[in-house]
Amino acid sequence: MFRPAIHRIAVVATLALASTALAQKEDAAISSIVEAWLAAPHGDYRSPAFTHWNAEGEVPTTCATCHSEAGFIDYLGADGSTAGVVDAPAAINVPIGCASCHTSAAHELDEVAFPSGVSVAALGESAVCSVCHQGRASTDTVAERIEGLDEDAVVSELGFINVHYAVAAATMHGAHVRGGFQYAGRDYVGRFHHVPSASTCTSCHDPHTTEVATEPCLTCHRGVDEITAIRTRHGDFDGDGDTAEGIHGEIETLRTRLGEAIFRYAAEVSGEPIGYAAATFPYFFLDTDGDGDISADEAVFPNRYQSWTPRLLKAAYNFQFSKKDPGAYVHNSGYVLQLLHDSLASLAERIEVEVPAQRRQ
Numbered sequence: 037m038f039r040p041a042i043h044r045i046a047v048v049a050t051l052a053l054a055s056t057a058l059a060q061k062e063d064a065a066i067s068s069i070v071e072a073w074l075a076a077p078h079g080d081y082r083s084p085a086f087t088h089w090n091a092e093g094e095v096p097t098t099c100a101t102c103h104s105e106a107g108f109i110d111y112l113g114a115d116g117s118t119a120g121v122v123d124a125p126a127a128i129n130v131p132i133g134c135a136s137c138h139t140s141a142a143h144e145l146d147e148v149a150f151p152s153g154v155s156v157a158a159l160g161e162s163a164v165c166s167v168c169h170q171g172r173a174s175t176d177t178v179a180e181r182i183e184g185l186d187e188d189a190v191v192s193e194l195g196f197i198n199v200h201y202a203v204a205a206a207t208m209h210g211a212h213v214r215g216g217f218q219y220a221g222r223d224y225v226g227r228f229h230h231v232p233s234a235s236t237c238t239s240c241h242d243p244h245t246t247e248v249a250t251e252p253c254l255t256c257h258r259g260v261d262e263i264t265a266i267r268t269r270h271g272d273f274d275g276d277g278d279t280a281e282g283i284h285g286e287i288e289t290l291r292t293r294l295g296e297a298i299f300r301y302a303a304e305v306s307g308e309p310i311g312y313a314a315a316t317f318p319y320f321f322l323d324t325d326g327d328g329d330i331s332a333d334e335a336v337f338p339n340r341y342q343s344w345t346p347r348l349l350k351a352a353y354n355f356q357f358s359k360k361d362p363g364a365y366v367h368n369s370g371y372v373l374q375l376l377h378d379s380l381a382s383l384a385e386r387i388e389v390e391v392p393a394q395r396r397q
Contacts, residue, residue: 072244078132086131093128100126102168105133111167114141120149137164137243150206150213152176162205165237171203171360175214178353182346188386190306194344196318199357204237207361210371216357217350219378228368231256240366248363264365273373275392283373284365290376290392291358297380297389298351299328305386308343314359320352347386351379 073079080086085103089095100107104126106115113119119141136142147157148166152174159166178197185191199206199215206215211224218224233252234240240248250263257266260282267283274289295312302310311323311330320341321330344352354375358364364372381391 069244072242073133076245076247078246081129081131083131086129090128094125095128096125097122100124102132104128105130105136108132108136108167109139109141112139112141112145114139132168148205150174150209150215152214154213156209156213160236162237166205169202169205170213171206171215171357172200173197173353174199174206175216175218178217178350182349185346187347188305188345190343190345192342194346194349196320196341196344196356197349197353198318199353199360201360203357203361204363204367206357207364207367207371210368216371216375217353217379218375219350219382222374222378224374225368225370228370266366267369269369269373273377273392275390282365283369287358287365287369287372287376290373290380291355293389294351294355294376294380294383297383297387298348298355299323300389301348301351301383301387302341302343306343306345306348308341310341310343310348312355319356347382351383354379 077083077085088103089099095104095107097107100122101111102108107122107126109115110117110122110124110126111120114135117123142164145163145167146159147155148159148163148170149155150170151172153176156166181194181197185194203215206213208228209215210226210228211218212226216224229235240253242249248263253263253266254260260266264284265282267281267286269283270279272279273283273286274293276289278285298312299310302308309323309326311321311328311334312319313321313330313335316330316335318337318340321334321336321339322341322343323330324334324339325331358372358376361367361372377392380389383389384391
C-alpha cells in the first residue's frame with residue numbers, strides 16, 4: 037500500500053537529480069561562454085579599446101557606444117533613453133559584455149546608419165555588429181574636407197583622416213555605404229553576397245570568441261589548405277603575373293605598391309618624405325631621415341605628416357581603409373581591390389608608377 041508513495045518519492049528524486057544535472061550543464065555552458073568571452077577582444081578590459089580614457093575617468097559620448105558596455109546600452113536605448121544617441125559619458129574599463137547584445141533592444145535592432153549617412157536595413161543579427169564595425173569616416177568625409185582645393189597643392193590645414201578600426205561592415209557593404217574613398221567617375225561593387233550559410237557576421241565568427249570557423253570555407257573552396265589561399269576572382273589584379281595566389285595575396289601586393297607610390301608622391305610632389313607606422317596614431321609621419329622607415333622617435337604626434345595634398349590624402353585614406361579590415365579579402369575583396377587600384381591610378385597622374393592593367397574583378 038506504500039508503493040504509490042514510494043513511486044512518487046522516486047519520481048521526485050529522479051526529477052531533482054535531472055534538474056540538478058541540467059543546472060550543472062547550463063552552468064558549465066555559461067562558464068565556457070564567459071571564459072571564451074574573457075579571452076576575446078570584446079571582453080578584454082585591459083585593451084586600449086577600453087582603457088584609452090582611464091586618465092579622464094570616463095569614456096566621452098562620441099566614443100562610448102563602442103568602447104563601454106554602458107555606452108552601447110545607452111545607444112540602443114535599452115536603459116530607457118532615446119535610441120540612436122549616447123546621452124552621457126560612460127564608465128571606463130567596461131568591455132562589451134552580455135548585456136550589450138542580449139537585450140530586447142539589441143535583438144530588435146535591424147537598421148544601422150553609416151558615416152556616409154546611408155542607412156542599411158534588414159541586417160538581422162548582424163545589426164549590433166554593424167554599429168561598431170562601420171568606421172567613422174567615408175567618401176563624403178574626405179570629399180567635404182578637400183572640396184574646392186587644388187589636387188596637388190599642399191594645404192597646411194589638411195590632416196590625415198582615419199577611417200577608424202575594424203571596419204568590416206563598411207567593407208562588406210561596399211559602394212552602398214561608401215566606406216572607402218570612391219573616386220568620381222569610377223564604379224564600385226556594393227554589398228558582397230556570399231552563400232546563405234555565410235551571410236551574417238555570426239555565420240562565420242563565433243559570437244563570443246570572434247574566431248572564424250574556417251572549416252566550412254575549406255569544404256567548398258577545395259584545393260587550398262588555409263583561408264588566405266581562397267579566391268573566386270581569377271584576374272591578375274596586382275600585376276605580378278601570379279593568378280594562382282589567394283585573393284589575399286593580390287590585395288597585399290597591390291597595397292604594398294600603393295604604399296610605395298604614396299612615399300614617392302610625397303617626396304616628389306608634396307616635397308616632404310612620408311612614412312607609415314601601423315600601430316601609432318595618426319599613422320603617417322614625416323620621415324625625417326629619409327630611410328623609408330618610421331622609428332619610435334619619429335612616430336610621435338608632433339612629427340605627424342603635415343604636407344598633405346588632396347590627391348595624397350585620398351590615396352592614404354584608402355591605404356588605411358584596406359589596412360583596418362584584415363578580413364577584407366573575405367568580406368568584399370572586389371571593393372578593396374578597386375579602391376587600391378584607383379588610388380594608384382590617381383597618383384600615377386602625377387608620378388611615374390606602374391598601374392596594373394586589370395582593375396575589375
